[in-house]
Amino acid sequence: MSDLSDYQKRMGAQRRTMTPSTAMSYRASRDSAISPQQARAHEEATILTRVQQIIAFLKKSQRPCTADEIRMHISEFYDDGPEFQHLTTNAKVEYDAATSSFAYRPSFNIRTxxxxxxxxxxxxxxxxxxxxxxxxxxxxxxxxxxxxxxxxxxxxxxxxxxxxxxxxxNHMPLEHTIDEDMKTSWLQLAVPDEPELSREMDRAGLKRMQAEAREEKEQLDVKKTKKASRVTKITNTHLVGIDLTKDYVPEGK
Missing domain, CATH: 1.10.10 (Arc Repressor Mutant, subunit A)
Incomplete structure (x- = not known):
């Protein structure tokens, strides 16, 4: 147990006495295994993450914000930094160069x-x-x-x-004020039975519904089709095989 305590004390002392140059050397040796391409990709991902955080802040603010206001929430935001350049050309951000301010740009600028x-x-x-x-x-x-x-x-x-x-x-809202006399008259109307309704409409010169007229026409067409498709069967067996549409001349004459 004492050996572990001694080790922890030595490591703590080493960290406290580590100079900035020693720390940089330590980080360089730690990152030596990372390729330049991986380092650039990591840096770009970090920048884009900050950009998204700033856009989220602008959306929540619902008003233009200066660079100083953004820095109060995202500390690593500099006027000459890559995040600044990303925001000035981002489709979801409106940049005002005169005031150096940024505002969120929604697809629809509808607020009420x-x-x-x-x-x-x-x-x-x-x-x-x-x-x-x-x-x-x-x-x-x-x-x-x-x-x-x-x-x-x-x-x-x-x-x-x-x-x-x-x-x-809604171009046609359903709530309309209807006169009480109109309501009473409407409720007092009696609908006659179907035969009487047809006669009343004919007397008034009104046309019946297109669907009803079409149904009657279809029924008439069906009746005509049945009559036209009726076939007369020949039952005289001695006429089988003879074409009656031609003049018949007995054989041998």
Whole structure:
């Protein structure tokens, strides 16, 4: 036990007395087994990791941030460093050279439910929007979509797990004020039976539904087809083998 304690003390003393040059030599000897290509790949991966961390910080901030503000969260961020250069050309970042500030650029710069409704309303051909594309916006898509759907401002198409998949602007909301007299008159209407309904429509000059008219036409076509396809069988056996469409001349005449 005493031998182990002595060893630990010697190692601790050695670490405390290690000079910077000795530490660099130690790291160099430790990394000597790593090839230059591996070292560059590791360095590039580290840079990209920092870039992603900065982008996540900008998205959370939801406003432009200066380089000094970014350095408060990511210390290794320098104006002449590779991370800075990556951000100035990144598609998800807006860089303002005048103020040297960075801001997150979502696919859709929609920040309020009203902006979402207006965007959907302006889509051509009453098209919709895939909910997945809103994930990187500044909206809490789950609660916003639920509220807009509840108030009938948008229409929602759900997937098999009952999750919103596509959303559309509701051009025809169902809530309309109907006069009470109109409701009473509507409820008092009696629908006649089918024969009487047909006669009433004919007297009023109204056309019946296309499906009903088409069904009657199909029934007539079937009857005509049956009549046309009827075949008369010849039962006189002495006429078998004779073509009645030609003039018959008995043999030997």
């Amino acid at each position: 439910p009203e902006e979402l409704v207006e965007y959907l309303r302006k889509l051509p051909d009453r098209g919709g929007l895939e909910v997945q594309r809103l994930k990187d916006s500044y909206l809490d898509t789950t609660s916003v979509i639920a509220e807009l759907h509840k108030t009938q401002q948008i229409l929602v198409m759900f997937d098999k797990f009952n999750r919103p998949r596509y959303i559309f602007y």
